[in-house]
Amino acid sequence: MGFDVEKIRNVAVIAGGGAGKTSLVEAVLFDAKATGRLGTIEEGNTVTDFEPEEMHRKNSLSSSLACSDWKGHRLNLVDTPGFINFLEDTKCCLSAVDGAVVVVGARVGVKAETVKVWQYADDYEIPRVIFLNKMDRENANFQNALEGIEQSFGMTAVPLNIPMGAESSFEGIIDLLKMKAVTFKSGSPVEGEIPESLKEEAEDYHRQLIEKVAESDDTLLEKYLEGSDLTEEEIHEGIMQGTLSRAFVPLVCGSATENIGVQQLLDTILFCLPSPAAKAAKTPVKGTNPKNGDEVVRNPEPGAPVSLRVFKTLADPFAGKLTIFRVFSGTVKSDSALFNATRDSKERMGNMFYLLGNKQTPVKEVGPGEIVAVAKLKDAQTGDTMCDAAHPVLFPPVQFIDPMISYALDPKSRGDEEKVSSGLQRLLEEDPSLKFHRDMESKEMILGGMGQMHLEVTLEKLKRKFGVEVIMKTPKIAYRETIRASSSAQGKYKKQSGGRGQFGDCWIKIEPLTRGGGFEFVNQIVGGAIPRQYIPAVEKGIVEKMKEGLIAGYPVVDMKATLYDGSYHNVDSSEMAFKIAGSMGLQKAVQTAKAVILEPIVNVEVNTPEEFLGNVIGDLNAKRGKVQGVDSMAGGAQKVNAQVPMAEMLTYANQLNSLTSGQGMYTMESSHYEEVPSHIAQKLIDEKEEAKKEG
Ligand SMILES: Nc1nc2c(ncn2[C@@H]2O[C@H](COP(=O)(O)OP(=O)(O)OP(=O)(O)O)[C@@H](O)[C@H]2O)c(=O)[nH]1
Numbered sequence: 015m016g017f018d019v020e021k022i023r024n025v026a027v028i029a030g031g032g033a034g035k036t037s038l039v040e041a042v043l044f045d046a047k048a049t050g051r052l053g054t055i056e057e058g059n060t061v062t063d064f065e066p067e068e069m070h071r072k073n074s075l076s077s078s079l080a081c082s083d084w085k086g087h088r089l090n091l092v093d094t095p096g097f098i099n100f101l102e103d104t105k106c107c108l109s110a111v112d113g114a115v116v117v118v119g120a121r122v123g124v125k126a127e128t129v130k131v132w133q134y135a136d137d138y139e140i141p142r143v144i145f146l147n148k149m150d151r152e153n154a155n156f157q158n159a160l161e162g163i164e165q166s167f168g169m170t171a172v173p174l175n176i177p178m179g180a181e182s183s184f185e186g187i188i189d190l191l192k193m194k195a196v197t198f199k200s201g202s203p204v205e206g207e208i209p210e211s212l213k214e215e216a217e218d219y220h221r222q223l224i225e226k227v228a229e230s231d232d233t234l235l236e237k238y239l240e241g242s243d244l245t246e247e248e249i250h251e252g253i254m255q256g257t258l259s260r261a262f263v264p265l266v267c268g269s270a271t272e273n274i275g276v277q278q279l280l281d282t283i284l285f286c287l288p289s290p291a292a293k294a295a296k297t298p299v300k301g302t303n304p305k306n307g308d309e310v311v312r313n314p315e316p317g318a319p320v321s322l323r324v325f326k327t328l329a330d331p332f333a334g335k336l337t338i339f340r341v342f343s344g345t346v347k348s349d350s351a352l353f354n355a356t357r358d359s360k361e362r363m364g365n366m367f368y369l370l371g372n373k374q375t376p377v378k379e380v381g382p383g384e385i386v387a388v389a390k391l392k393d394a395q396t397g398d399t400m401c402d403a404a405h406p407v408l409f410p411p412v413q414f415i416d417p418m419i420s421y422a423l424d425p426k427s428r429g430d431e432e433k434v435s436s437g438l439q440r441l442l443e444e445d446p447s448l449k450f451h452r453d454m455e456s457k458e459m460i461l462g463g464m465g466q467m468h469l470e471v472t473l474e475k476l477k478r479k480f481g482v483e484v485i486m487k488t489p490k491i492a493y494r495e496t497i498r499a500s501s502s503a504q505g506k507y508k509k510q511s512g513g514r515g516q517f518g519d520c521w522i523k524i525e526p527l528t529r530g531g532g533f534e535f536v537n538q539i540v541g542g543a544i545p546r547q548y549i550p551a552v553e554k555g556i557v558e559k560m561k562e563g564l565i566a567g568y569p570v571v572d573m574k575a576t577l578y579d580g581s582y583h584n585v586d587s588s589e590m591a592f593k594i595a596g597s598m599g600l601q602k603a604v605q606t607a608k609a610v611i612l613e614p615i616v617n618v619e620v621n622t623p624e625e626f627l628g629n630v631i632g633d634l635n636a637k638r639g640k641v642q643g644v645d646s647m648a649g650g651a652q653k654v655n656a657q658v659p660m661a662e663m664l665t666y667a668n669q670l671n672s673l674t675s676g677q678g679m680y681t682m683e684s685s686h687y688e689e690v691p692s693h694i695a696q697k698l699i700d701e702k703e704e705a706k707k708e709g
């Protein structure tokens with residue numbers, strides 16, 4: 015039977031790579047007695063990093079779900095990846111939870127990726143608490159970390175506890191609500207009095223806490239200003255409301271691997287982060303009726319029509335597909351027949367399971383707010399909305415960004431193309447941020463993703479799960495072509511050989527459009543110079559030619575073509591002849607239209623310790639980058655913003671590593687297209703010529 019919707023907490027654990035998310039989830043599961051052993055990243059035996067690729071890389075590469083119970087509540091934790099290449103997955107998970115724990119390492123502070131996932135959480139209006147982790151590490155400094163957090167997130171952080179000791183002498187926390195010291199004996203909390211040496215500091219933080227809570231609520235503020243003490247209940251309520259409205263973010267500290275402060279985090283989750291009901295009361299769950307576009311609101315009630323969102327898919331060659339979803343309303347049974355509003359198809363549910371990493375516990379029926387997996391759905395894919403067919407609803411789709419990088423794939427053994435392609439299709443279902451297609455011209459298989467590591471991991475999975483190996487060939491950059499001047503030309507196709515001939519004749523004018531303008535076709539034929547039925551054929555000929563490219567084989571963009579004159583033949587004219595004429599006209603017009611090649615430019619944000627700043631900037635300049643600003647961050651880190659051609663950034667992860675002794679971080683997102691310098695344009699044109707000769 016389902017869980018009481020007030021007693022559920024769906025929480026994503028989010029942060030940049032290495033902050034300790036997986037270790038934290040591991041400690042939670044141990045404390046909640048969902049597991050009997052505290053696994054570690056080093057030994058590769060954690061519950062949520064169960065894929066072999068994750069174990070040997072010591073990184074989470076995809077999200078995973080762990081359901082457990084804590085003090086009469088159901089906790090559905092989603093351990094998300096933090097490495098930049100995998101954040102699309104994290105984004106998708108945030109569409110399915112009601113709250114998040116943001117993990118920050120006490121020594122390194124807030125990384126660029128953490129700011130990114132923080133923004134994703136903003137997009138979904140997700141209330142958060144911060145877990146300041148790794149207080150046991152050398153150079154862990156509570157005060158510095160706190161300042162850095164407020165600066166990076168632009169939000170007041172309210173500590174609910176402070177550390178007792180630091181680095182190797184970190185032994186516990188001071189609970190600022192109860193004003194008690196809590197030390198840990200093999201993970202178990204022992205409550206005691208606050209040591210004399212920390213009393214003043216604790217009083218100080220306690221006062222600040224009460225002030226911040228009071229400020230967030232007018233009635234509390236009034237009471238506080240009148241000099242009355244707030245009750246424990248009022249303080250709890252104030253913190254909860256402040257968290258929900260995101261007036262501030264509560265912060266607790268600890269150490270995941272030492273299992274210190276983890277139970278306090280769980281208690282904080284219970285009273286600060288909303289249940290599905292409280293979240294929906296604050297931010298109603300809205301979608302549209304796919305039949306008429308009307309807005310639909312779904313309440314988290316067991317008797318309401320079913321609505322759910324798929325936020326993760328696992329492909330297993332043996333067990334089949336596993337689809338993980340969050341129920342927003344209604345009750346789902348293993349034999350429910352549902353409507354997939356995203357794909358417009360009907361589908362029957364199957365066996366459902368609660369998940370603890372890769373361990374499954376069967377369940378027959380789940381209610382609103384629950385997160386479960388279902389086996390062997392056919393159509394459903396990550397991001398889809400499924401619902402009661404009689405009460406259809408479509409939730410806003412998760413917007414995935416386009417691939418940053420693409421490689422051509424070469425199967426190791428000839429004849430494996432089919433296997434590669436079918437295996438990748440399955441992996442694409444797992445990971446919507448991958449794109450796979452066969453290049454029409456070169457016939458190559460092209461795999462696109464968020465970065466080199468993303469593709470490497472995908473191919474490793476392809477080998478493990480589907481038994482085929484491929485080699486990645488030089489990355490493809492998505493160059494484009496365009497024109498810089500207007501020109502006009504005639505395209506005339508005439509063939510007279512034996513029987514029926516071919517005749518098509520058109521005059522077209524081409525003009526540049528602004529960047530991002532795409533393609534426009536204008537028909538200015540008057541007086542039937544070309545019969546109406548042939549005009550779409552001319553456009554088709556132009557569009558097909560544009561796809562093939564004009565000078566170096568890249569698709570043409572930002573161009574307007576006007577068809578303004580032509581002639582036809584009563585017998586010999588045909589659609590085919592006009593299509594060819596259109597394409598010939600464009601080819602000719604281009605000769606005087608100053609065709610150029612465009613390259614994708616990316617926005618890059620690099621975080622580096624000050625000592626490597628010179629190296630980083632010098633390198634970006636050498637990459638034809640334009641540095642746009644340098645900002646000082648907390649703890650002496652520097653943030654560099656730059657725009658750099660994508661082509662120069664293909665192996666940046668490794669380069670930045672060696673430039674900064676492994677301490678630099680970066681994020682990258684596509685920005686716009688710019689004309690390539692002429693020497694590079696020439697190189698690309700030559701490459702095209704070479705390919706033609708070999709072809
Ligand atoms: N000393 C110390 N080390 C920790 C603590 N928490 C995590 N670590 C270590 O930090 C490293 C990264 O921990 P993970 O749990 O993999 O971090 P993550 O945030 O899941 O990283 P990604 O999955 O790559 O995003 C591992 O070597 C952990 O053992 C902590 O509280 N103290």
Ligand SMILES: [Mg+2]
Pocket residue numbers: 035036037063073074093094095096
């Ligand atoms: Mg992890």
